[in-house]
Amino acid sequence: xxxxxxxxxxxxxxxxxxxxxxxxxxxxxxxxxxxxxxxxxxxxxxxxxxxxxxxxxxxxxxxxxxxxxxxxxxxxxxxxxxxxxxxxxxxxxxxxxxxxxxxxxxxxxxxxxxxxxxxxxxxxxxxxxxxxxxxxxxxxxxxxxxxxxxxxxxxxxxxxxxxxxxxxxxxxxxxxxxxxxxxxxxxxxxxxxxxxxxxxxxxxxxxxxxxxxxxxxxxxxxxxxxxxxxxxxxxxxxxxxxxxxxxxxxxxxxxxxxxxxxxxxxxxxxxxxxxxxxxxxxxxxxxxxxxxxxxxxxxxxxxxxxxxxxxxxxxxxxxxxxxxxxxxxxxxxxxxxxxxxxxxxxxxxxxxxxxxxxxxxxxxxxxxxxxxxxxxxxxxxxxxxxxxxxxxxxxxxxxxxxxxxxxxxxxxxxxxxxxxxxxxxxxxxxxxxxxxxxxxxxxxxxxxxxxxxxxxxxxxxxxxxxxxxxxx
Amino acid sequence: xxxxxxxxxxxxxxxxxxxxxxxxxxxxxxxxxxxxxxxxxxxxxxxxxxxxxxxxxxxxxxxxxxxxxxxxxxxxxxxxxxxxxxxxxxxxxxxxxxxxxxxxxxxxxxxxxxxxxxxxxxxxxxxxxxxxxxxxxxxxxxxxxxxxxxxxxxxxxxxxxxxxxxxxxxxxxxxxxxxxxxxxxxxxxxxxxxxxxxxxxxxxxxxxxxxxxxxxxxxxxxxxxxxxxxxxxxxxxxxxxxxxxxxxxxxxxxxxxxxxxxxxxxxxxxxxxxxxxxxxxxxxxxxxxxxxxxxxxxxxxxxxxxxxxxxxxxxxxxxxxxxxxxxxxxxxxxxxxxxxxxxxxxxxxxxxxxxxxxxxxxxxxxxxxxxxxxxxxxxxxxxxxxxxxxxxxxxxxxxxxxxxxxxxxxxxxxxxxxxxxxxxxxxxxxxxxxxxxxxxxxxxxxxxxxxxxxxxxxxxxxxxxxxxxxxx
Numbered sequence: 001x002x003x004x005x006x007x008x009x010x011x012x013x014x015x016x017x018x019x020x021x022x023x024x025x026x027x028x029x030x031x032x033x034x035x036x037x038x039x040x041x042x043x044x045x046x047x048x049x050x051x052x053x054x055x056x057x058x059x060x061x062x063x064x065x066x067x068x069x070x071x072x073x074x075x076x077x078x079x080x081x082x083x084x085x086x087x088x089x090x091x092x093x094x095x096x097x098x099x100x101x102x103x104x105x106x107x108x109x110x111x112x113x114x115x116x117x118x119x120x121x122x123x124x125x126x127x128x129x130x131x132x133x134x135x136x137x138x139x140x141x142x143x144x145x146x147x148x149x150x151x152x153x154x155x156x157x158x159x160x161x162x163x164x165x166x167x168x169x170x171x172x173x174x175x176x177x178x179x180x181x182x183x184x185x186x187x188x189x190x191x192x193x194x195x196x197x198x199x200x201x202x203x204x205x206x207x208x209x210x211x212x213x214x215x216x217x218x219x220x221x222x223x224x225x226x227x228x229x230x231x232x233x234x235x236x237x238x239x240x241x242x243x244x245x246x247x248x249x250x251x252x253x254x255x256x257x258x259x260x261x262x263x264x265x266x267x268x269x270x271x272x273x274x275x276x277x278x279x280x281x282x283x284x285x286x287x288x289x290x291x292x293x294x295x296x297x298x299x300x301x302x303x304x305x306x307x308x309x310x311x312x313x314x315x316x317x318x319x320x321x322x323x324x325x326x327x328x329x330x331x332x333x334x335x336x337x338x339x340x341x342x343x344x345x346x347x348x349x350x351x352x353x354x355x356x357x358x359x360x361x362x363x364x365x366x367x368x369x370x371x372x373x374x375x376x377x378x379x380x381x382x383x384x385x386x387x388x389x390x391x392x393x394x395x396x397x398x399x400x401x402x403x404x405x406x407x408x409x410x411x412x413x414x415x416x417x418x419x420x421x422x423x424x425x426x427x428x429x430x431x432x433x434x435x436x437x438x439x440x441x442x443x444x445x446x447x448x449x450x451x452x453x454x455x456x457x458x459x460x461x462x463x464x465x466x467x468x469x470x471x472x
Numbered sequence: 473x474x475x476x477x478x479x480x481x482x483x484x485x486x487x488x489x490x491x492x493x494x495x496x497x498x499x500x501x502x503x504x505x506x507x508x509x510x511x512x513x514x515x516x517x518x519x520x521x522x523x524x525x526x527x528x529x530x531x532x533x534x535x536x537x538x539x540x541x542x543x544x545x546x547x548x549x550x551x552x553x554x555x556x557x558x559x560x561x562x563x564x565x566x567x568x569x570x571x572x573x574x575x576x577x578x579x580x581x582x583x584x585x586x587x588x589x590x591x592x593x594x595x596x597x598x599x600x601x602x603x604x605x606x607x608x609x610x611x612x613x614x615x616x617x618x619x620x621x622x623x624x625x626x627x628x629x630x631x632x633x634x635x636x637x638x639x640x641x642x643x644x645x646x647x648x649x650x651x652x653x654x655x656x657x658x659x660x661x662x663x664x665x666x667x668x669x670x671x672x673x674x675x676x677x678x679x680x681x682x683x684x685x686x687x688x689x690x691x692x693x694x695x696x697x698x699x700x701x702x703x704x705x706x707x708x709x710x711x712x713x714x715x716x717x718x719x720x721x722x723x724x725x726x727x728x729x730x731x732x733x734x735x736x737x738x739x740x741x742x743x744x745x746x747x748x749x750x751x752x753x754x755x756x757x758x759x760x761x762x763x764x765x766x767x768x769x770x771x772x773x774x775x776x777x778x779x780x781x782x783x784x785x786x787x788x789x790x791x792x793x794x795x796x797x798x799x800x801x802x803x804x805x806x807x808x809x810x811x812x813x814x815x816x817x818x819x820x821x822x823x824x825x826x827x828x829x830x831x832x833x834x835x836x837x838x839x840x841x842x843x844x845x846x847x848x849x850x851x852x853x854x855x856x857x858x859x860x861x862x863x864x865x866x867x868x869x870x871x872x873x874x875x876x877x878x879x880x881x882x883x884x885x886x887x888x889x890x891x892x893x894x895x896x897x898x899x900x901x902x903x904x905x906x907x908x909x910x911x912x913x914x915x916x917x918x919x920x921x922x923x924x925x926x927x928x929x930x931x932x933x934x935x936x937x938x939x940x941x942x943x944x
Contacts, residue, residue: 096600098599098600101595101596101598101599102595104595104598104599106589106594106595106598109589109594109598110589110590110594113585113586113589114585114586114589117578117581117582117585117586118582122578122581122582123573123574123576123578124573125776126573126576126578126581126774126775126776126777127570127573127576127774127775127776128568128570128770128775128776129776160800161633161778161800161804162800162801164798164799164800164801165799165800168798168799168800188798188801191797191798192798195798298600302598302599302806303598303599303600304597304598304599304600304601304804304805304806305598305804305805305806306633306800306801306802306803306804306805325663326636326640326660326663326664326667327636327637327640327799328632328633328634328636328637328640328778328800329634329636329660329778330778331778332633332776332777332778332804332806332807333776333777333778334774334776334777334804334806334807334810335804335806335807338806
């Protein structure tokens with residue numbers, strides 16, 4: 001039985017938060033150790049005379065901090081390491097847009113793998129597969145998309161080795177002379193098209209997605225050289241975290257359809273909506289059925305398993321499947337079968353719900369810390385989901401110049417100029433918050449806030465000095 | 473205890489063969505059924521008063537026929553289905569160059585997976601990986617290649633999503649205006665370069681590999697437009713099954729080095745050498761270190777797991793790794809970790825030894841059946857390993873014309889013209905024997921032999937008739 005000092009219902013701090021604090025302290029002090037099993041929620045609720053939902057809420061918070069992991073049917077286990085002085089400060093990497101390893105549901109993954117490889121048809125999974133993808137997975141994903149209205153009868157699906165390959169295959173088959181992309185944009189998109197010699201036309205991003213007036217102006221001015229393709233991420237865009245409101249999505253479709261522009265909708269962050277209701281995708285809204293929809297398991301579940309997919313009109317899927325065949329024959333079958341089982345068994349959805357709790361805690365930690373630590377004049381986006389937010393520092397700060405200093409203090413990020421198409425914004429940076437615990441986010445942003453404030457003060461001092469010098 | 477009638481040491485048929493026949497009959501008659509466990513070799517040897525190696529040899533033959541499967545530590549189980557009249561003739565597919573599913577070591581695969589996912593570092597395998605590949609696998613494969621002299625200190629390695637992707641990345645980074653390839657050649661190679669707009673120059677294949685005189689002549693005659701790249705498969709080439717003798721490999725290197733041509737050596741069939749000693753690879757023989765070596769797990773083990781690799785000079789590997797990143801970020805990590813464990817544990821090598829026994833039985837069945845059933849005037853290659861052999865039918869037979877008839881009788885193959893670069897040989901076809909049991913090979917080739925002989929007789933009759941008609 002855990003020895004927990006009594007909670008106080010009269011305290012301002014709610015009971016679940018008090019319980020969370022007690023347990024966190026026990027983990028950090030080492031009285032609960034990595035691998036220790038926590039009591040079942042019912043048991044601990046009985047012991048402490050609490051409502052069971054109070055205990056569940058405390059466990060959910062602990063899980064979102066990466067301190068424990070829940071395993072269905074087996075209970076919750078301590079995963080966080082007690083801090084020891086010898087550890088030194090943990091490096092805080094804001095530079096990768098990926099989920100935290102601490103949140104991977106390992107027991108469920110193991111169970112899923114065991115189920116897949118025990119099956120009678122395991123040999124057929126290990127045999128050469130189809131370029132289109134593992135048939136049961138294709139059927140599952142296409143049915144799901146049809147139920148959501150994200151696939152029509154005239155659509156088909158291709159399983160790809162992650163969404164990066166979907167972009168690559170699209171570039172190869174569509175071979176656009178010019179492509180409209182968000183500015184700033186995810187590097188993987190920029191690279192794929194740029195390397196192939198396509199001209200990239202950046203449409204500026206605002207807090208609510210690409211600037212539609214600018215888009216319309218570009219399309220009106222390019223005449224015969226008008227681009228025929230637009231790539232965008234309407235939900236929780238990487239790098240800015242911006243989401244397009246419904247009205248913008250509808251307006252976008254009117255503009256692109258009038259101009260004969262096909263939309264590639266990258267929706268890999270869509271399932272990670274932490275605040276408010278998810279919006280319909282462009283693909284769902286598009287009456288013409290022409291939108292090309294990209295999705296992936298890798299932002300919700302296991303990014304090391306390379307499985308993404310494209311839903312698009314059948315003739316295009318046929319062309320992409322041909323290109324897939326000479327690119328790499330087919331997508332890994334073991335991972336396709338494991339992810340299908342993970343989804344079909346309901347584990348993916350349960351895991352996604354835990355990721356929403358964890359993601360919300362991380363996002364809030366990041367927003368609170370930006371508010372608290374960034375120097376006056378700094379602006380930052382307020383994403384409602386996904387993994388990234390975008391900071392614009394006051395002039396004359398340059399995020400790339402300040403990076404080496406941040407790295408010396410154990411904090412990394414990607415400067416905004418890495419994502420620029422034609423509008424380098426040297427004072428901007430991307431903060432990828434999903435891979436870290438809320439505590440790491442707070443301490444990392446505290447460090448960055450101090451560095452940025454110091455640099456700003458020095459810049460002002462230098463500016464005053466140079467004004468003085470100019471007077472001499 | 474199995475009820476087996478006594479064997480006769482005086483019979484001409486050796487004891488292991490007699491035991492094999494008895495057991496096969498029991499499986500085919502249904503007295504041993506799918507899933508039944510065979511006695512341990514020691515036990516059955518004791519029961520029948522035989523040497524244990526006799527029983528092992530009989531089991532190996534049964535395994536090579538796809539009738540049983542051995543599981544280390546658990547014994548051997550019946551996997552072949554008893555034939556029932558309702559089954560009808562099994563379709564015989566000679567059209568895919570891949571191993572038989574019946575030979576996959578499922579129990580060992582399951583054990584390997586279980587070991588990988590149980591590890592403490594499982595979460596890092598499921599996380600986003602490196603474009604270069606899973607570091608422990610890279611180290612293992614590179615060390616192995618260094619031990620064999622197939623990698624130098626100046627070489628490095630890139631893990632690819634199968635060897636097809638290696639070809640694709642090479643095409644993208646080397647962007648050759650023209651490429652020398654074998655004629656006939658594997659479709660995947662032809663497609664990759666042709667789609668990219670490269671000019672393919674076919675060098676005719678003979679029983680001992682590409683025609684070196686022709687190669688020298690092409691290089692002498694192309695002048696400034698001389699191709700700088702040659703792709704070839706010195707061991708058990710697909711589609712012909714041909715192997716280059718050592719002297720040809722050395723002569724090839726002299727010719728290509730004098731002409732400044734880089735060799736891409738596709739060695740995916742190399743580990744499947746059934747007769748004679750394996751020959752040194754071109755990469756091993758190449759003193760300049762410039763040869764680009766491609767290898768893969770997928771012909772020996774589990775082709776559904778897409779893991780291949782390239783060993784080449786470091787600057788090229790760096791370029792390929794960059795292209796890999798925008799092609800699909802990185803190769804699936806689960807499959808990389810599973811295949812590494814499969815190799816490191818010694819299971820891969822044990823499985824390869826079983827594949828050599830099985831492959832030899834299949835190759836011999838194919839050669840014997842070609843000898844026995846093909847019409848007079850037909851020629852066929854005599855591979856010493858791999859998965860394919862090549863048949864040239866007597867004129868005026870056309871293998872593509874005869875395919876629909878073969879398919880109606882349940883047998884498929886790929887006509888030679890599918891593999892042609894600039895020399896269509898309509899009378900040729902590829903027989904991929906590795907995916908079938910020896911019995912299927914025999915009955916499939918018997919059917920083909922009958923169809924080809926009939927067609928030849930009809931052609932002769934028509935010819936005689938037209939001669940008669942011409943006299944009238």
